Structures are given as structure tokens and as C-alpha cells.
Amino acid sequence: MTASPATAVDTPVEVRDTMRAAVLSKPGEIRIEQRPTPTPGPDEVLVEVAAVGVCGSDVHYYEHGRIGDFVVESPLVLGHEVSGRIVSVGAQVPRERIGQRVALEPGRSCRRCDQCVAGRYNLCRFMQFYGTPPVDGALADYVLAPSDLAFEIPASMTQETAALLEPLSVGIWACEKAGVTAGSSVLIAGAGPIGLVNVQVARALGATRIVVTDINRERLEVAAGLGATRTVLAGQQPGGPEFDCFIDCSGAAPAIDAGVRAVRPAGTVVLVGMGADVLTVPFGVVQQKELKLTGTFRYAHTWPTAIAMAEAGYVDLDALITSRFSLADTEKALQATSQPGQIKAVIVP
């Protein structure tokens, strides 16, 4: 019933010939389909999926069928926050890795273009990224990954935590761009999952003042519990001195305008939230204060750091999980995020 080379190792691993996949057939419709289980290429591993976090971009594709220039033109498997267990390996991968519990980095870069060679593989010109059209994601029983993007996780780490290393990576990348360090004063707009990991990463990096704004009081309470030193309802003044940096995780124009104005001279603005294509910025403020403004697009080199931070207890990823679903209930999971009190749903195939 299985042709996997895994039968050769001490703890044989069974790999089924077919697998279920949650397929976005059209906007607003997820179908559970049977598909052939893929076979790893020479440098690939086949991973039995254990947990998949639901990201706002998954929900956006589900609802609208597109994000900016990325359009879902044929059936697509979503899901890019993934953990699991290696059940089969390609010819160039040590067979000892079979059975290993892993977190997956979801972007497969070309390793050849100018951006890859420069060490900025997140900006790869030929990136293939789970659940971004036309590349299938991980909402399935199995998924393939290049061997070096499957990072072994410690025995003490749960699979759910491991799946959430992806949003943690977003926070690590943003805080690094923002230059957060010991004694930093940080303003964060948006207390959704990405805002909340930024709060925790900023805290772990030694920030001593972390102010969070959101329109949702409930989420602000969560932020306070995870390390925010002050929370402020969107539209109200954060008060106090200027901030060293402002990290936008809201994508909301008024929040960005207010945030830019709240930063000290030579401070930093990092735009994480995917908002409108075009944005109105207080240009005079950027010039007169010589602010440094940038955006983040995914992340690079973050998984080892993310694993070490979660393992050390510097961040609490489980605190973000507010609901769990089976693969069969993927559609419910995609609808859950907009419910009151929800932060992060996890699908456990």
C-alpha cells in the first residue's frame, strides 16, 4: 500500500498513495478532493502535514480570489503556515531524516537570480510560495518541500507552535527592519496575529515601551497580556514621547498617517500590513525628520531564530490560537477569523 523508501528505516512510516486536499475551486468555495500523493524530487522531502495556521491572506484569497496582482485562475490549495513530519525523502536527502518533526518555510526561491545571490531570497524574482497562485499550499495530508526548508523542531515543541513559526518570522523580520533593540520605544498599529507577534518579538529584543493601537478593545487586551506596555484605541493619541519606530500591521491609512507623525527624528517606519496599492504619506514629516520608511515582504533567514526563540520561551505562540478545525472543516476555519474574539485558527489534518 506504500512505495515509500521509508519502509527501509527502523521506524517504518506508511505513506498513502492518495491524499485529501482542501481546494479553493472558486471564491467562497472550498472542496475536499482526493489527489495522488506527490513523490519527492532528489532534494525534496515529503511531509505529512500536522498543523496549518490560517493567515489573513488565505482568507482574502477565499473571499476575493485575488490579492493585488496575484489572481486565483485555477483551483488552488491554500495554506503556508505549516508543520508536520517527514515521511519520505529524495535521493540526495539523508534517509535518517524520515520521521523527523519539522516546520516548513513556505517559499521556494530560485537560488540563482540577483536577489537570491545577494542573500535577499524573499525578493526572489522566481519565488514559488505555498498557497500563492499558481502554487499549491499545504492544506492537504501531505506536502513536498525542499530539504533545507524543512527545519527540525525540538521534541518539546508542539506541531501547532511549529506552524506558527511562520507568523513569528513575519514579526522577526519586521522588528529587525525597524531596528528594535534594548530600550527601544515601539509603536505598533494593529493587534491582529501579526501585530501580536510583533509585540512579543519587540519585547524579546529588549524594547521597554511598546504601545499598541487597534479599533478592537478585545484584541488590545490580548496585546497587553503579551507584552504591550500600553494600549490605545485607534484614533486616540498614544501620548508620551516620540517613538523610535513605528510598525504598521493594520494597513489602515489613518493609522499609518498617525504612526508616521509619532516617530522621532531619524526614526524608522516599517509597513507590514498589506493595504492599498497606493498610500498618502505625510511627506513633509518624512523629509524634515529624515525618517526611514520601508516595507516588508515575507522574510529571510528567520526559521532558526524563530525556533530558538519559541524554544527559549521568549514568545508564546499558542496564545494566538483561538480555534482548531479538521481539514474537512477548512471552510469553517477560513470563515472563523472574522468572528468576534477570534485571533488565529489552526487546521489539524
Place this chain on the structure above:
Amino acid sequence: MTASPATAVDTPVEVRDTMRAAVLSKPGEIRIEQRPTPTPGPDEVLVEVAAVGVCGSDVHYYEHGRIGDFVVESPLVLGHEVSGRIVSVGAQVPRERIGQRVALEPGRSCRRCDQCVAGRYNLCRFMQFYGTPPVDGALADYVLAPSDLAFEIPASMTQETAALLEPLSVGIWACEKAGVTAGSSVLIAGAGPIGLVNVQVARALGATRIVVTDINRERLEVAAGLGATRTVLAGQQPGGPEFDCFIDCSGAAPAIDAGVRAVRPAGTVVLVGMGADVLTVPFGVVQQKELKLTGTFRYAHTWPTAIAMAEAGYVDLDALITSRFSLADTEKALQATSQPGQIKAVIVP
């Protein structure tokens, strides 16, 4: 007739008790007034003004009486691109400096605020800057300066060149922020005086591709003569590969939008031109390419570099001068800049 301590040195310098000053009495009106010659404080020098370049900001104050939040509310002496000769010194300044030919850095910072102590004195919270309300500038026979902002110039440098070390500083600062280096590919919008110094500084820093855009064909020809490898009429495509950086010296929204879109992933955008307070930016591009966007506000630590570059012949500041005026003709000088074919006017008291 003079009480100057200069009488004590070998080459006595005569300092008149009164001086002429070109005063902006109201928008559109310059009056030549007699004022008492000021006396240097302990750490100051009195400089007999030899040359003053006319800057776009001088013209803007002359025409509109304000720039953004800076409003001319009482009579103001303009002029901040200044060179001259030290004719008198305060008690703490070596008397040997009397007679020295100097270029003046026009901004007097507090040396105490957080920005000054951090080495970013251009962002000083208490800056006093020549010709910026309510601080008088240098369009007069004499002007005071802190001793360390009066930089000795080489014997081979003319006073006119020395006055233009100020716009050169703007270019040095912008190219430094842009990260221009050997082999850089640079897009510059605007071929006015600031655009043209940026062309020259980029060339001096080893840039090998320098594309300049402007609406004015005549200015583009000057840019080509000063080192641009290609010139393009505004609105047309620059063509070729992406740029490492984009330096805006136009303040024009369409130029900024086009420039931001022309930069390579992880490239740099520097906004030098003072344009609108609020600006619409292609936000999605900044995020997906992780562009680094910043603005410049004046400059810091640039005079020694500017002097050395001009002395080495790496830049040709005299090429920018298209007309010369006496102090009595200050008003004509302020009106000259808008004439066809004009780039930079210099006033020689």
C-alpha cells in the same frame, strides 16, 4: 573708525561700524538697509561676506513669505550659501584666524539636544539657520558665525565656488543617504541646481549609470555635460534595467511615482526636493520590493568633504553659475532664477 581687534594683527583689517543688509520687508519686496555691524561673541567670528548663492528657498520666501510652517513674520535677511573673509574674532578664537578666507556652514545647532548629541545636528530641535525665520541670513556686508562653522578654504578656491559648497553639501548628503557607490545605477529627477550637484557627486562616488529626468531640455543638456550618462524628458521612460537608487530633486508627484517604480528590489529612494506636505506613494511597490525610502533635511558633517571634493576637481560648481548681481541688486537676483536658461545666481556684495 573701527574697534576691531583686527587692528592688532600684521595685516590690519578694517571693519566698518555699519553695514548694508538686503531685507525682505514683505513678500515681493527687498529693501537695502543700513544696520550696525554685529560684534562677535566669545566663540564667534565676524565674516565680511564675499559671495552668496541664491537658493530656491530664498526665492520661495521672497515670493510667498513662507515655506510650510516657517512664516516670515518680521523683516528678514535671506541668504545661506555664503563665503567670505574673517575680519574679527571673539575672545576664545585664535586671532590668527583674522584674514582667513572661509566658507560658512549656515546652521547653528544647540549641541545639547538628543539629535545633536547623537551626531545628527541637522535635525537639532533648536536649530538657528541663516535666512530661515526668524534668523537673519547673510545677504549683508558682514555676518556672524560660530568659529567652527567657518571652514578655511584653499587659496586656489574662489569665493563663488566656496559659497556653492552649500548646495554641494546637499548633494553629498543625498548621495550618501542613497548609498551611491562604485558601479551604482542612479536615477535623478530634476536638473535644477540640486539635481546637478547630485549628478556630479554621484559621478564622483563612482556611479557608472546616471539618468536624469526634467521637463526642461536645456537643463538636461547641462546635466549631460556634468556627468549624466543619459537624460530623459519627464514623462518618458528612462528605459534600461532597474536603478539601485532614485534621488528626487524635483518635488513633483508624477516624477516621484515613476521614480519609486523604477528602483530595484531593496533599492533606495531619497526625497530631496521640498514638495507638497502630503504625497501619494506606490505603497505596494515599496512593500513588495522592500524599498528603503527617506528624505533629507539639510546635511551634517559635509563641509570638509565638500571642500576636498571641489579642491580635487571632482565637481565643477562654477558650471552652475549663470548670473551675478551686486548686493544692491538682490531683488533682481531673486527674480532671475525663473528666467529661461538660468540655473544659479550669485550675489557678490
Place this chain on the structure above:
Amino acid sequence: MTASPATAVDTPVEVRDTMRAAVLSKPGEIRIEQRPTPTPGPDEVLVEVAAVGVCGSDVHYYEHGRIGDFVVESPLVLGHEVSGRIVSVGAQVPRERIGQRVALEPGRSCRRCDQCVAGRYNLCRFMQFYGTPPVDGALADYVLAPSDLAFEIPASMTQETAALLEPLSVGIWACEKAGVTAGSSVLIAGAGPIGLVNVQVARALGATRIVVTDINRERLEVAAGLGATRTVLAGQQPGGPEFDCFIDCSGAAPAIDAGVRAVRPAGTVVLVGMGADVLTVPFGVVQQKELKLTGTFRYAHTWPTAIAMAEAGYVDLDALITSRFSLADTEKALQATSQPGQIKAVIVP
């Protein structure tokens, strides 16, 4: 009995006309002398000393009368880790500051030289530093300080903790130079007071692997209690993968040699410990790995960060204190550091 302006405020502060000072009259001899209490200059404050930490450099001056080029040629008051209370202020300082509890930054820079203007005031060419010949330190009842080097401390912070913000600053500066950040792997040689603050700062900055070496098992135990993830007796191999950075707080040639060899390609080496003037370095390793090696000399801009970190509980400075002495017992305090089990002595006038 007092001419202090403090008599004018609501909570009058009494300032005695004379004060005790612990004077290093010659190597190995401390005398308690009576001296006139100094009067603050216009921008100075007079601080009643509450706590002074004993630093290894104090001990070195006491024992040898010199550190490198700095020679004690006339009687000198030691002590530069200082906290206290403002009891009198100069004319330019708000009288409201009288009564304020403060930590003192011990170095008075010139604010004028190239290094100061560049923001590197720790490298000031005319630095006056407490307890460094010929400048008197703070082992006295009162000490003068520039108003902006007297940092208000929170009500919850003890004066002893406040005095130890100085060694904390050394650690902040070293870890910043080393580039310690989330997920960093850090090797620290030396578990004296400076090594121990580096352990804590590295931990607060998100380092997840912190290996400490020392010749003293007892100190290694303290290091383990303060955040080291592993401790190793000097001379033994730290094991495991290469380190992102190596921070030397030992000044010991073998430790430095081993540390340099243990760093990953493009990693960082920071030399904090003041050791020999000349050092033999594995040059080939520095080249083939393109290591970045630097040293630290005091610190700059660290007090606000240090206060915030201590207040947030990110570091435990009190854990370093192993003995307390009165001002009269200064000599005993200087002799205490070499006792077994001693880490840091504090003198409480």
C-alpha cells in the same frame, strides 16, 4: 550653615560646606580628607553621593597607580559608578530638579571636537572622566555633574542599582557593537562584573545561546544563574556550532585567541576587557572568515536604555553586589574585589 539655593524650595536640602573625600594619595594608600564642597557652575548640579560601585579600574589605580598611559601623578579621588540626589543646581538648571534622585554618567565630553559632533562622545579628544587622572571621581560626600549627565531614576529603583547602571552601560555598548539580537549565539570570556552584565544584556536582546568561559567555577555558577545557557572552564572547548559573536571581558590572551577561532564566518569579535597594549591575534582566521573585530571604550547614549532595562526587570544588577562598605572603609572595598566569592563591592557614603 549652608549657602545652597536649595533653601528656597519646599523641601529644603541642607548642603554642608565641607565634605569627606577618599583620596588615593599614592599607590596602595587611601586617605579620608576633608575638602570644601564644590559649587555648581551654571549648567551643573551638585549631587549628594548615595552609592559608588567599585570597578576593576579603581582597583588597578589603587594597586599600580596607573593604567596604560593614564598615570596618577597627584592625589586622586576614585569612583565613577555613581548615584545620588541633587542638592543644588546652577543658574541655568531648573530649581525643580533639587531633590531628584539621579544616576550619573561619569564622562564629561567637550561637545565640540570631531568625535563629539559625530555623536561618538565616548571618543572625545578632551574627555574628563571621574576617577581618571587628573580628574577627581565620586568617592566623596558630594560630586558635581553637568545637568544632562544626571539622569533621574524611577522611584522604584534603589541607589545601589542606579550606581550599577555604569557597568550595565558597558554591557549594552559591547552587545550593541557585537550585533547581538534575537536568536544570537554569543560567546563571552570572563565572568567578572562586566562579563555578567554582558550575559544579562545578551539575554535581554534575545540571544538564545550564551556560553560563558572563566577560570573560576564560582563565577561560572553566577553566570548560569543570570542567563548563560552553558558555562565552560577556560581552556576547555565550548563545543557546539560556531558563534555569531565573541565578547571578550577577560583581557586574557588565550581566551581571546580561542574566542576568535570560535566565531562563524562574517561574525563579530568585541574586546571589552582592558588587557595588554599589544596582542597576538589569529590573523589568518580574521581574513579567511572576514571577521569584524573591534574594541569598546566606555559607552555613549546608554543611560536612558540602562534605566529602562533595569526598571523593566530585564537585568538584575543587585545580583552582582557581594559586599557593601562605608566611605571610611573605601580601602577595604578596594581590597575586597580580589577575595574569593566577591564580584562587586559598593560603597555607601
Place this chain on the structure above:
Amino acid sequence: MTASPATAVDTPVEVRDTMRAAVLSKPGEIRIEQRPTPTPGPDEVLVEVAAVGVCGSDVHYYEHGRIGDFVVESPLVLGHEVSGRIVSVGAQVPRERIGQRVALEPGRSCRRCDQCVAGRYNLCRFMQFYGTPPVDGALADYVLAPSDLAFEIPASMTQETAALLEPLSVGIWACEKAGVTAGSSVLIAGAGPIGLVNVQVARALGATRIVVTDINRERLEVAAGLGATRTVLAGQQPGGPEFDCFIDCSGAAPAIDAGVRAVRPAGTVVLVGMGADVLTVPFGVVQQKELKLTGTFRYAHTWPTAIAMAEAGYVDLDALITSRFSLADTEKALQATSQPGQIKAVIVP
């Protein structure tokens, strides 16, 4: 007589089945051997070698059979400064490239290790580098290269110039590490080929003071002709103010000691010359001035810059060539470098 796919293009290129190679059979002995011409792998190109510069490391292997840990244990083809013409391509390479004139980057990195992925491929843990044991170099009629390491050169560039883009890359890399920029003051020890390219690159980057030291007056004259603003016999004082950076291209301990001492606070020291494995450094100076010291190991990302700089005329590589040899005379070329008046020999197969 040829099986090359080149027969298919319009301008057929003949590739001989066998080729000559200059083989280092043992220290001090070069033999010209016939070898089969290699066949390009899928992503490789076969290059007919046009010019090979002789590097000091080639001479060192020829004379001593080793450099540090790299030992010549079997016959080795030297040569890593290479230009030529593509005569055959692998299956994945566009056939249009056949006939292209190219400069070759000599190091084939793994593209997979931590250093490669981080953008530091020069520090690749599995680097294969022309002429470094056990990898054969380019002193032959033909050589293979990965397609993306064969950079097309402009029609106006000679093959000899193209070969010397390799030492130019060494200079670009060193000056970048040193932070040379407009107005920099640079001290360079050693006026051999590497010192001389550093002079030219520093000049091209806008340095305004470039002082060169060497023991050889003749070489100093060449340095003066290529942009040094002052030359100094080794052992004599360079005079003048402190330098922003010191670039060692001598590997000589006294030069390094003197150079480190001549740098300003917070300045930079870059060690390019491969000297002793262990070096004595003025440690106290590094600490008290917080100098930043690093070494360079090859280069990364420099070929496009090098081509653009040479094409723009910012550097004159031909000025370095003092002798030319045929492949048959490789041994004479290796012996030529130590002759008086010689700087760089080029072998033209």
C-alpha cells in the same frame, strides 16, 4: 574534428578535442601537457582562454607548493584571473552565448550553505576556486565555468583588461569594507598590483587623500601616477592628520602596526594582504579608538561593478601590465614577478 554544438550557430566556432595545460607538477616545475578538452555540464560554458593574469598566489604555489592550509598534493593547473570567449555551452545555456567575449569569476560556490544563502558566497564552505588545490585553474587553452560566472564584456574592452577584473574585484571589495567614500582619507600599505588597484578604486570612490607606503621607490612612482596623493617609503611617517581608513596590501607586520596607529577614532582597518597566520596588533589602540578591523577573503558581487568601472575609464588596469608571455612560457611568467620593475605579468594562450 569537433563535436561542439557550436557548429550549429551562424558563426561556427571550432573546438579542438585536446588542449594544452600548464601543470604545476611539483614546486618549481611547470609542465605543458596535452589534456582532453572538457565538455560543459548543463549550466556550464566552455571558454577559450584569451588572457590569464599572474597573481602572487600563483607564484607562491609555484615556489612553495602551498599557501597556509592549502597544499598542492597532486599536479595542479594554476591561473584564476581569466578572460576568453565562449565556444560551447551546456543544454540549459542559451546557444546565443556562443562567441561571446567574457571575463570569468573564478570561484564556484555551492549556492546552498549558510554563507551562500546569506549572500556571502565568497565565504562558501564548499568553494571551488580556480588554481586552488585541488581545483584546476585556467592556464590552459580551454576552461569550464558556470554560465552565470562568465560575464560578457563590452566590445571596447581588451581581453587583457578583462582578465584583470579579478584583481580589480579585490580592490573594490577592500575599499567597500573600508568604507571609502567621497572625501575619505585613505592609507594604503603596499604598492604591488593589489595596492595599486586599491589606489585606483579609492580614487574612483571619491577619496581625496590617498597615501601609499612601500619599500620600493619604483612602485611608489607608479602609485603616484595612478592617483596616490602622496607616497612614503615604508618606515617613514606619512605625516598629516589621522586617516579614515587603512588598507593593508603588504602583509608586513611593521606596516600593519604603523597603519593601525595612524587611523582616526572609529576608523577602519582592512587587511587584504595574506601574511602570517598570527599577527601582533596594537590592541590598546584598537580599544581606545574603537577601530573596526576586518580582513578580506576574495570578493562577492563585484564583476558587474568592475566591468562598469573599467568601461567608464574610472580605473586603468592596463597600466599594471609590465610583461606578456605565451602559455608555453608560463614558467617564465611565474618567475617574472620578482624581477625589478615588474608589477603584473599576463599570459596570452
